[in-house]
Amino acid sequence: MAAVEDRENSFTDENNCSTVQERLSKRHQARQEEAERRKEERDRGSLTEEKRDYFITEFSREKAAIEALLSAQELEQAASQTALLQKFLNDSILFLPSYDLRQAQAALQKLHTAINDARGEARPKKKFAFKARTKATDVKDVTHANADATHANADVTDAVHERIETEQCTFSNLSGVTVTITAQEVSQRDVLLSHLEDCRVRLQGAPSSLHLKHLQRCELLCGPVSSSVFVDHCEQSVLVLACQQLRTHNTKDTQVYLHVTSRAIIEDCSGVSVAPFTWSYSGLDQDWTVSGLDRNRNNWNHVDDFNWLSTTEASPNWTVIPEEERRSEWE
Known part of the structure; x- marks a missing residue:
């Protein structure tokens, strides 16, 4: 034992x-x-x-x-x-x-x-006197509506192109029109759009920067912007943007289809909703190259609200657009 x-x-x-x-x-x-x-x-x-x-x-x-x-x-x-x-x-x-x-x-x-x-x-200045507002609702004769709208848009486009050549890509005070601006006109230049109502704007190319001020019920699509996009006083609009930085102020009830390589910033905003950038057009690949943006880095759903200090609750001033409600066709 x-x-x-x-x-x-x-x-x-x-x-x-x-x-x-x-x-x-x-x-x-x-x-x-x-x-x-x-x-x-x-x-x-x-x-x-x-x-x-x-x-x-x-x-x-x-x-x-x-x-x-x-x-x-x-x-x-x-x-x-x-x-x-x-x-x-x-x-x-x-x-x-x-x-x-x-x-x-x-x-x-x-x-x-x-x-x-x-x-x-260095460029000789020319005066730009385009002041008239062309409203689509002024066209009453249905038979001639398409022709009148075409002539109105042609007149506005000519005026815009004149302004681009003489005053560094700025135009304003337009209503109810559609305008398309080419890559050759905006490439690596600053662009300013202000006081637009019920307009459809297409900016193809790679601007250096983009400033949007006082837009109401507008649809704006822009190619990749090399640096920053600044938005101020925009209401009930749709913006399709690709940029390095987005700063949005005093804006409400606006959708932003976004590609941004840093974090987007909003301030004094409400009803802003975001989704990924979905616009495509002939020459877009070349514009991405010119802009220098990283196509593989997109912080579209990372938004900093400067009016929302809580670190535990999400800001009520912006939301993500549900996938089933997002647009992919723009023409």
Whole structure:
């Protein structure tokens, strides 16, 4: 009996020893894995900091070179270099802190403005006197309605194209018309649309920036914008946009079909709804290339509401358009 007990005690001791060794081995392995994980994090952090330092140095150098081109009135070369600098920023968004991103975006916007201002000073100014509002509801004769609308749209389009050539892609005070603007007219230029009612606007191409102000019951489709889109006082409209940054103010009851590589921002807005960008047209692929936007990075449903401070509840000022209600055909 004593021999049996000794054997059992010996087996128990061996089993306990084996269990302790296994625990020690697992603990040692866990320590090694944790040490490797921390090292990888340090390496990633160091690499990110190196990328950030490189970006800041290169961005500052290129910005100074563009400013020198502007001083020498080398406007087209300055515009070309600015487009490349915009692409450099777009490619660097993932590792840039938000402060550096905002600073770079502001610097690029100043360059775009300076280039367009210089172009305007170098170009002889013509007065643009298009003031009439053409309303589709004024056409009462059904037999001649299509012809009258065609002539009205042709007159408006001619006036818009004249303004594009002389006043840097701006037009306003239109009602009840359809206007199409080509890629050649807006490519890498600032575009301003203001005080439009019941209009359908098609902007093909890759503008440098887009400003939309005081739009009511409008449908606007725009090709990829290299930098920012600014929306202010827009109501009961549909906007189809692709851009690097979207900032929307004082806007309500408006749908936005969006491709945006950073996070969209709304402020003082209500009834804004979003869905992915769905417009397609001949030449769109080339416009994506010119814009420098990343087609694989789309934060369409990441919206920051500057009037909503809660971190636990979603903002009531914007929603996602249900898939069954989204539009994919625009013509």
